[in-house]
Amino acid sequence: MALLGVALAVSALVTACGGSALSPSYVRAANDAVQGQVAGGAADGGSSSTTSDPGAGGTGSAQSTSGDPAGSTRSSTSGGGASAGTGTASGTASGQPGPSGGTRTATAGTSATGGARASCAGFHNQTGITDKTITIANVADISGPVPGIFTSAQQAVKAYVAYFNATTSLCGRKLTLLPMDSRTDPTADQAAYLKACSNAFAAVGSMSAFDSGGAGTAQKCGLPDLRAAAVSDARNACTTCFGAQATDLHAFQNAVPDFFLAHYHASTQHAAMLYVNAAASVENARTQQAVEQKRGMRFVYSASFDVAEFNYTPYVQKMKQKGVRWVQFVGSQDEAVRLAQAMQNADFKPDVFLLDPTAYDPTFVKSGGSAVNGAFVFIDFTPLEEASTSKELRLYEAWLQQVAPGAAPSYFGIFAWSAARLFGAEAAGLGGRLTRAALVDRVRHVDGWTDHGMHAPQAVGPKVNSSCWRFLRLENGHWQPVGGRRYLCHGSTKLN
Template identity: 50%
Template sequence: MSRLSPLRAIAIAALCLTVCLGLAACGSQLTPETVAQVNGTTTGGAGGATGTSDGTVPGDSSVPGSSDAGGAAAAGGGSTGSTTGGSGGSAASGDAPAGDAAQGTGANAATGGKKAGSCDGFKNQTGITDKTITLANVADISGPVPGIFESAQQATRAYAAYFNSTNDICGRKLDVELLDSRADAGADQQAYTKACDDAFAAVGSMGAFDSGGAGAAQSCALPDIRSTTTTPERRDCTTCFAAQSVDPGLVNPAMPKYFLQKDKDATQHAAVLYINAGAAAVNAQSFRNAYTRAGWKVDYFQGIDVSEFNYAPYVQQLKDKGIKLVTYTGPYQNTVKLLEAMQQQGYKPDAFVQDSTIYDANFVEQAGSNGNGVYAWSSTKMFDDYSVKEMQLYRAWLDQVKPGAVPNYFGLYAWSAARLFVEQATQLGGKLTRASLVAALKGVKDWTGNGLHVPQQVGAKTTANCGSVLQLNDGKWKQVSSGTYLCGPLLNGN
């Protein structure tokens, strides 16, 4: 594989579109009963924030006339205000959202049940005052696809709210400063320069062009615990880590392994299609190499331009070449177009497969019946798997800070990143510094975000070797691969 991660290809492709992902679209939500089932406990919060009729939350200073600093939007979250020029809103009060909010105990507690380090010797430093620890979250909010990674900011705020509701680190609550990288490397650099001055660490960040801020983060020794990393420059930054680790050159084996076992004949007549934008072509070549080494036979390898509206010729090629298994890398909006063209021409392969980009409520709605039977591969638990108590917490607190927000892949890993920061900082106690946090992160192995996702080698920055395969039918996703996850040796994509 190229030195660019597969996720970057997806993100870059999506950014080439002119439509909004609509992350605030409706999706399934937790019932009050489910919220109350997190370890069987609830707690009364500190005040009574509720959602407003326009979907905003009291305390979000982006709402004209709003000044309720104790509201849910302020819960561990910064003011969303103006984020032009890569700068973001100021850090908010960090108060917890009010009303009954889900709580956990033991490993599900906000501190992970870790033994807190002694606070002896704790010192205020950049981003730390007598009352607060400021965390920066840098994400693509404005730009070609408005709100594309808003879910990462929502999830980081949500975890800060959860933590602040019952905990502190040596007397300090968490504030989250929201910064906008605008889908631009320059804006990412600008945002991280500001984070260096304002924040103790960056947590849960997500950007398609995150190379820009890599040098800034490293130059000021800023610990950066991202949702995921999308460029090799970010991965090579010595103070930068990610809840979802990626090692360029290696491909997760779960999906190709599954289809070799399920329908080997289909894998001998496969197609690799991809959006022809950014690094997608190079990454698609890596996928083809990896799948071939796994035992597939790829008969059709083709890029599709971002501006393409006529998918009929590509579908005709699939038919003419006798393709039985189609894989596609690109934004889900283009997936919808491809599926429509396949339906119009009466072409139905034995399997249509994409990564977790389509594991999204918005894709389900837009694809409609054409989405029936499609497969997605993922490295996370399913969003409605409430047997995982951490999923209950994520969903419940996400709804606290942004009522109606839709959980997604990037948000889940941002929540995981926030938990990782809290657990490490809690254990360090009075020894907490930027340098000590970075040193601790280097030793993190098999991180699962308390059961939300496959084991990630955060310190080693190595691609995970496990995943699952999901299938969509009648508007509902179901895991079809056996066991919890499929695992195996990583595939070489070079």
């Protein structure tokens, strides 16, 4: 069951929610983030207007505007859409909501603390803070049925701590990391958070398949928990817990069906959904299929398989009989590879074989070989192949090599680094007013967070997943952009 839990956890990350109305400035901000640029636009309460969802097949793109890469980290939301703060050459973005519900100005510089710092007057020691250090905890699945599944998240936080300590301090204090292993087990996750409550000021960049274990513990002690992502309802319900990749497990992004309806319309009318038959994966697959049908796709086959099942040939034969041309899969990497191999052995070649972002991993490419050639993934971050376009991604990669030589950057590492960056920025913004409660209140109002353009805007405080996604296709062992390098921003559909 632990192995199943890992599959369920990673599949949960593909769900999203949010209103389907997106302002033009939000779309522009998201796409400018890919370029590492500031997007101009009205601040919250300004004159920008929201428009209804462009619908299936819409482009959702806009021309980029120039600006300082440092200024593209955050934007504010207003109603169902979002508007980017006005950018300046100094990297200042306005319109960021403040703790009181109003707006505040955030300077998104390139230092380890993100730019603007508040006065250190009144700073005092407290749990996890001494005269010289601020201790942050990281809880990740290092051991378990899939050893090292989230090691990259912990490595990313170690990399940030090294970067921070080499370049700056916070009110005279350096960071100390308390790394812990949640062992792919809810009890271990809870035990780790009990330790974090007593010994750390905050938890940063954590990533666990069974993250429900420590959710109640974190909330009870008031521990700020700025995670890579949350994968359970319990963790999302935790009032002190937030994901740098924000998630809602009961909705799905419109950009995915809309993209394929626009570019592979005939194939989408002969679609199939395959998924592992257990808990969250069942709900995720059914939600995704329902949303895709509402957007205009037509499913001719849907089936689940048991986690212990290794023979996927019967499912492949059914798809061939049904004339399936578009296949979406919800499950683990290993299962996706087995399905791809079964399709290859049966000479079944659908036009589209679609996987979630967790397939964007060297292990999937290597183990799948020729069988996974042509697979699609949808992502909401700058792919590693495009690191030359992202200073932030290169910074993460460089410091990762400092703390873990030879380690490969990853999807989970990107968002764990982003969580650490967010912690640094928000803690520095509080300065002498830094407390656990103040940090939680500040993060609660963070929206449109992109970590200097490394990923699509994330509604961290509202816990609404990104509305903006782009697509890659595996070609001869290399991921290539499909439909350009710009995000498609079409909101999400949440089923009641």
